[in-house]
Amino acid sequence: xxxVEQSPQSLHVQEGDSTNFTCSFPSSNFYALHWYxxxxxxxxxxxxxxxxxxxxxxxxxxxxxxxxxxxxxxLYIKGSQPEDSATYLCAxxxxxxxxxxxxxxxxxxxx
Amino acid sequence: DTAVSQTPKYLVTQMGNDKSIKCEQNLGHxxxxxxxQDSKKFLKIMFSYNNKELIINETVPNRFSPKxxxxxxLNLHINSLELGDSAVYFCASSPTSGGTGELxxxxxxxxxxx
Numbered sequence: 001x002x003x004v005e006q007s008p009q010s011l012h013v014q015e016g017d018s019t020n021f022t023c024s025f026p027s028s029n030f031y032a033l034h035w036y037x038x039x040x041x042x043x044x045x046x047x048x049x050x051x052x053x054x055x056x057x058x059x060x061x062x063x064x065x066x067x068x069x070x071x072x073x074x075l076y077i078k079g080s081q082p083e084d085s086a087t088y089l090c091a092x093x094x095x096x097x098x099x100x101x102x103x104x105x106x107x108x109x110x111x
Numbered sequence: 112d113t114a115v116s117q118t119p120k121y122l123v124t125q126m127g128n129d130k131s132i133k134c135e136q137n138l139g140h141x142x143x144x145x146x147x148q149d150s151k152k153f154l155k156i157m158f159s160y161n162n163k164e165l166i167i168n169e170t171v172p173n174r175f176s177p178k179x180x181x182x183x184x185l186n187l188h189i190n191s192l193e194l195g196d197s198a199v200y201f202c203a204s205s206p207t208s209g210g211t212g213e214l215x216x217x218x219x220x221x222x223x224x225x
Contacts, residue, residue, distance in 0.1 A: 032211045043115075043201065044154075046213030089154070093210030098167050101154040 004092045006102035013080050014110055020076045021105040023090030027071035032093040035064055035075055038104065039086045047075075047088075080109040114138050117202050117217035124192060125225055131188045132220045134202030140215070142166075142208040143185040145177060148199040148219070157200075160185055161208040192224045 005024045013019050025033065032051045036044040048057040053068040061078045077084055087106045091099040115136045124130055136143060144167075145157040158177040159167035165177070174190045189196060202217040 031209070034213065036214075043216035043218045044214070046215070049211060049213050051211055091154075095210070096167075097159065097208055097210045098156055098169075099210060099214065100156075103151065103153055 004090060004100050004102040006090055006105050008105060009103065010106040012108045012110065015080060015082060017080050018078045019080055020074050021088065023073045023102055025071050025092035026094065027069060029094040030068040031095040033066055033073050034091040034099060036089040036091065037086050038089055044089060082109045082111050085109045115202055115204055115215050115217040117220045119220060120218060121221050123223045123225065126192055126194060128192050129190045130192060131186055132200055133186045134217055135184050136204040137183065138204055138215060140204040140206050141182055142205045143179065144203045144214065145185065145187050146201040146203060148201065154201065166208060194224050197222055197224045
């Protein structure tokens with residue numbers, strides 16, 4: 001059974017704080033790691049797809065790193081804003097073409 | 112224009128009925144998926160089609176049957192609905208079938224079985 005675990009499950013920060021959360025996945029047969037942002041009442045939207053060990057990707061104030069040897073990825077948000085409030089999902093692909101999603105980290109940013 | 116659209120968004124029905132959820136994407140993608148959001152809010156893959164051919168078929172009851180009339184459409188038909196089928200079902204599409212392309216999700220269809 002392939003498990004993708006995200007921590008923490010929820011996070012409450014103040015506007016302006018920087019924050020990060022973790023996605024852990026099996027380190028064998030790695031193919032790709034995805035991050036999605038899921039706002040309430042909307043559908044998940046892709047942030048990053050990473051395929052290489054050591055990959056670092058950035059989109060505005062959000063960035064992600066990837067360590068395939070130890071099986072983890074970090075998502076960082078610099079200077080959190082209330083509009084960053086959402087659930088952040090990671091998903092792991094082990095070459096089967098099948099994305100296994102974690103349960104998500106629910107981020108709440110208070111003004 | 113919505114890239115991936117699902118209909119209906121809400122569906123309330125009785126146990127034992129048969130219902131369908133339709134999905135259409137206008138992104139020109141070859142690969143489409145059905146995901147089920149379970150009670151713990153996990154997104155779990157049910158089916159994947161690449162250019163109208165079934166490529167992923169998870170352990171899903173036979174009552175669930177996907178149909179892809181063309182690569183822009185992937186419909187989900189459910190026979191003999193049970194209480195446990197109540198969930199939100201998400202359709203998604205991707206430019207690749209191998210998992211390196213990002214998924215584009217529809218807004219979800221909330222199915223309630225009474």
